[in-house]
Amino acid sequence: MNAIGQIPVDISLLHALNSLGENIIIADKHYTIRWMNAKAAGLLSVVAPLYGLLDAKDMIGQKMDVFHAQPETQRKIMNDLTESHQARITIRDRYVADIIVTAIKNDENEVTGYVVILRDVTTKAEEEERNEKLIQALSVPILKIWKKTIALPLIGEIDTARADRLLTSVLKECATHNIQFALIDLSGLYSFDEGIREHLQKLNDCLNLIGTQCIIVGITPKLAMSIGELNIRIPTFNTAHAGLNYVLNRQQTDS
Numbered sequence: 001m002n003a004i005g006q007i008p009v010d011i012s013l014l015h016a017l018n019s020l021g022e023n024i025i026i027a028d029k030h031y032t033i034r035w036m037n038a039k040a041a042g043l044l045s046v047v048a049p050l051y052g053l054l055d056a057k058d059m060i061g062q063k064m065d066v067f068h069a070q071p072e073t074q075r076k077i078m079n080d081l082t083e084s085h086q087a088r089i090t091i092r093d094r095y096v097a098d099i100i101v102t103a104i105k106n107d108e109n110e111v112t113g114y115v116v117i118l119r120d121v122t123t124k125a126e127e128e129e130r131n132e133k134l135i136q137a138l139s140v141p142i143l144k145i146w147k148k149t150i151a152l153p154l155i156g157e158i159d160t161a162r163a164d165r166l167l168t169s170v171l172k173e174c175a176t177h178n179i180q181f182a183l184i185d186l187s188g189l190y191s192f193d194e195g196i197r198e199h200l201q202k203l204n205d206c207l208n209l210i211g212t213q214c215i216i217v218g219i220t221p222k223l224a225m226s227i228g229e230l231n232i233r234i235p236t237f238n239t240a241h242a243g244l245n246y247v248l249n250r251q252q253t254d255s
Contacts, residue, residue, distance in 0.1 A: 025116040031064045031078055043120055050092040095122050142173050148180035149247050155188035163199040174212040181247045185240055187218030204234050217243035
C-alpha cells in the first residue's frame with residue numbers, strides 16, 4: 001500500500017526522523033552509511049571506540065557491514081533484500097541489538113538505499129537472562145533424600161503465584177508417596193519478608209493436615225534476623241544436615 005496524505009510544508013522529513021525515539025541510520029545503495037539521527041549518533045558514539053573509531057562521526061562513510069562478524073554473509077543478505085530484514089546482532093561481545101534493515105525504493109521500484117533501525121536491547125537481554133534464572137528457580141525439583149522424607153530448595157524470589165504452585169506440588173508429592181517429613185531449604189532465597197512468612201505458615205498448616213511435618217532448614221544468620229518468629233512452632237535448623245539428623249532421630253524414636 002502506498003503512503004497517503006501530505007506532509008505539511010513546515011515539517012521537515014529529516015527533523016521528523018531526528019525526532020523519532022529509534023536509532024535510525026540511512027545508507028545508500030552501496031551500503032555506505034550517509035546519515036544518522038541524533039539518537040543513533042549518541043548510541044554509536046559509545047560503540048565507535050570498539051571499532052577503533054573516535055565517535056559516531058567517523059562512522060559516516062563506513063559500510064553497513066562494519067557491525068557484522070561475517071561481512072560476506074551480510075553482503076549476500078543485502079544483495080537479495082527487497083523489503084525488510086531483521087536480526088539480532090552482538091556488537092563486539094558488549095552489546096546485543098536488534099537490527100532492522102528496510103530497502104528504500106523509488107517510483108520505479110528500484111532500491112536506492114536503506115533505512116536501518118538499530119535497537120539497543122542490552123537491557124532486554126539482561127531481562128531475558130533474569131527470566132531464565134527465574135524459570136530455573138521455578139523448576140527446582142522436589143528431592144527425595146531419605147525414606148518418607150523430601151527436601152524442597154527454595155531459590156530466588158517467592159511471590160503468591162509461585163508459592164501457590166509450590167504448595168500444590170509439595171502437597172501432591174506428600175499425599176501420593178505418604179511422605180512423613182518435608183525439609184524446606186531457605187538458604188537460596190534472595191530475601192525474607194512478611195509474605196514469605198505467611199506462605200510458610202500456610203504450607204505448614206496444609207502439610208499437617210495430611211500428616212507431614214514441615215521442617216525449615218538453611219537458616220543463615222542474615223536470614224534469621226529477617227525471619228523473626230513464626231506464629232506456630234516449626235522445627236528450624238541452620239543446615240540441611242542438621243534437619244536430616246532430626247528426621248533420623250524422630251524415625252528411630254517412632255520405631
